[in-house]
Amino acid sequence: MSEPTERTAVKRLAERGTYDAETAYAIIDEALICHVGFTTDEGHPMVIPTIHARIDDTLYLHGSVASRMLRTVKRGGQLCVTVTLLDGLVLARSHFHSSMNYRSLVILGEGREVPDGDEKTDAFKAVVEHIARGRWEDGRLPTPKESRATTIVAVPIDEFSAKIRTGGPGDDEEDYALPIWAGVIPLTTVAGDPIGDERLGSDIPIPAYAERYGRP
Amino acid sequence: MSEPTERTAVKRLAERGTYDAETAYAIIDEALICHVGFTTDEGHPMVIPTIHARIDDTLYLHGSVASRMLRTVKRGGQLCVTVTLLDGLVLARSHFHSSMNYRSLVILGEGREVPDGDEKTDAFKAVVEHIARGRWEDGRLPTPKESRATTIVAVPIDEFSAKIRTGGPGDDEEDYALPIWAGVIPLTTVAGDPIGDERLGSDIPIPAYAERYGRP
Numbered sequence: 001m002s003e004p005t006e007r008t009a010v011k012r013l014a015e016r017g018t019y020d021a022e023t024a025y026a027i028i029d030e031a032l033i034c035h036v037g038f039t040t041d042e043g044h045p046m047v048i049p050t051i052h053a054r055i056d057d058t059l060y061l062h063g064s065v066a067s068r069m070l071r072t073v074k075r076g077g078q079l080c081v082t083v084t085l086l087d088g089l090v091l092a093r094s095h096f097h098s099s100m101n102y103r104s105l106v107i108l109g110e111g112r113e114v115p116d117g118d119e120k121t122d123a124f125k126a127v128v129e130h131i132a133r134g135r136w137e138d139g140r141l142p143t144p145k146e147s148r149a150t151t152i153v154a155v156p157i158d159e160f161s162a163k164i165r166t167g168g169p170g171d172d173e174e175d176y177a178l179p180i181w182a183g184v185i186p187l188t189t190v191a192g193d194p195i196g197d198e199r200l201g202s203d204i205p206i207p208a209y210a211e212r213y214g215r216p
Numbered sequence: 217m218s219e220p221t222e223r224t225a226v227k228r229l230a231e232r233g234t235y236d237a238e239t240a241y242a243i244i245d246e247a248l249i250c251h252v253g254f255t256t257d258e259g260h261p262m263v264i265p266t267i268h269a270r271i272d273d274t275l276y277l278h279g280s281v282a283s284r285m286l287r288t289v290k291r292g293g294q295l296c297v298t299v300t301l302l303d304g305l306v307l308a309r310s311h312f313h314s315s316m317n318y319r320s321l322v323i324l325g326e327g328r329e330v331p332d333g334d335e336k337t338d339a340f341k342a343v344v345e346h347i348a349r350g351r352w353e354d355g356r357l358p359t360p361k362e363s364r365a366t367t368i369v370a371v372p373i374d375e376f377s378a379k380i381r382t383g384g385p386g387d388d389e390e391d392y393a394l395p396i397w398a399g400v401i402p403l404t405t406v407a408g409d410p411i412g413d414e415r416l417g418s419d420i421p422i423p424a425y426a427e428r429y430g431r432p
Binding site: 032033035036037038039043044045046047048049051078079080081082084086089091092093094095096098100102104106108124128131132135136138139140141142143146149150168169175176178179180181182183184185186187188189190191192193194195196197198199200201203204205206207210213 | 248249251252253254255259260261262263264265267294295296297298300302305307308309310311312314316318320322324340344347348351352354355356357358359362365366384385391392394395396397398399400401402403404405406407408409410411412413414415416417419420421422423426429
């Protein structure tokens with residue numbers, strides 16, 4: 001359980017806020033991407049989507065976003081990593097009380113560039129396995145040159161807050177009598193049938209993680 | 217067509233960048249949420265998910281995120297609004313070339329608080345209709361008090377860049393001979409059967425936009 005800091009305390013609708021690490025980890029592990037915010041050298045905010053992975057209490061950010069924020073990281077600048085899962089649309093009788101069901105997580109902290117070596121390999125593997133469990137062993141592993149060309153930034157999952165909304169609409173008491181449909185439209189991310197690469201040999205079977213793709 | 221500025225020019229894999237307004241609008245209109253980045257008074261970046269809507273070349277941000285960034289907006293601070301649609305997982309033969317298919321948009325600019333009045337009503341309506349077309353007329357409209365209690369921030373869709381990746385993996389030539397499955401797992405956001413509120417009268421039909429929910 002992380003203590004809410006002045007920066008991460010959920011200020012609005014505080015009953016929706018949680019600071020429990022397992023809740024945070026579950027959001028990170030289910031989400032395919034996160035959004036990373038940082039302040040550029042020019043002083044303006046920048047938000048970039050990227051894939052990520054978690055090992056214990058460390059979040060790893062991979063690839064192009066890591067490269068772009070590296071200058072921020074090297075001068076000790078703060079990062080804000082936000083992970084959002086959208087679970088449904090909440091149509092209340094009044095527009096004012098209409099909302100969404102979601103699970104979101106905001107992590108604040110300094111990043112750290114992961115040097116070449118075992119941690120970088122582990123993080124690269126974690127990113128691949130985060131996307132499709134079992135893929136690391138199946139795919140062609142990174143060469144030393146590829147590994148050097150990959151930037152990975154680590155962020156401690158230490159200062160964070162999660163915010164979760166579930167359930168139906170909460171209307172004003174007098175609005176329940178109105179003849180207006182109200183309820184939730186559930187949303188899920190669904191995988192379609194895998195599309196084999198056009199140069200794929202016909203004798204190569206579709207792996208189970210691609211044929212029946214799902215999130216943890 | 218927006219000219220790329222130094223700040224929005226897509227620096228990595230520049231061939232994926234586009235600065236076409238219609239492309240940007242289509243991403244905004246399809247996405248249910250965006251991620252808004254700003255620098256807090258304390259000087260650290262903050263990224264919050266929120267619903268949005270577009271009217272012509274203006275993006276409207278609604279509700280709690282608008283309230284939280286209002287101090288930034290009032291001192292003329294910059295915002296970065298990022299909209300991301302995830303279309304698929306791209307499994308290349310090598311992990312190094314594995315990727316995702318996506319359409320993403322980064323908008324930079326100053327926000328403007330929308331005062332009470334017609335523009336605010338139009339923006340509120342646009343947000344409701346963005347979620348479910350036809351809902352505005354069906355639901356209970358905001359009272360003047362609710363409208364005053366709603367914060368809406370407008371951001372010009374002026375300085376932006378979109379980045380799009382489509383298609384299968386691009387492996388190194390020598391890797392095509394490897395006996396490794398490669399291809400794309402398509403991803404879509406799917407709506408389930410609507411769940412009526414427990415206090416809903418039995419004679420109230422499910423509206424078409426809820427029963428057969430889909431994005432534009």
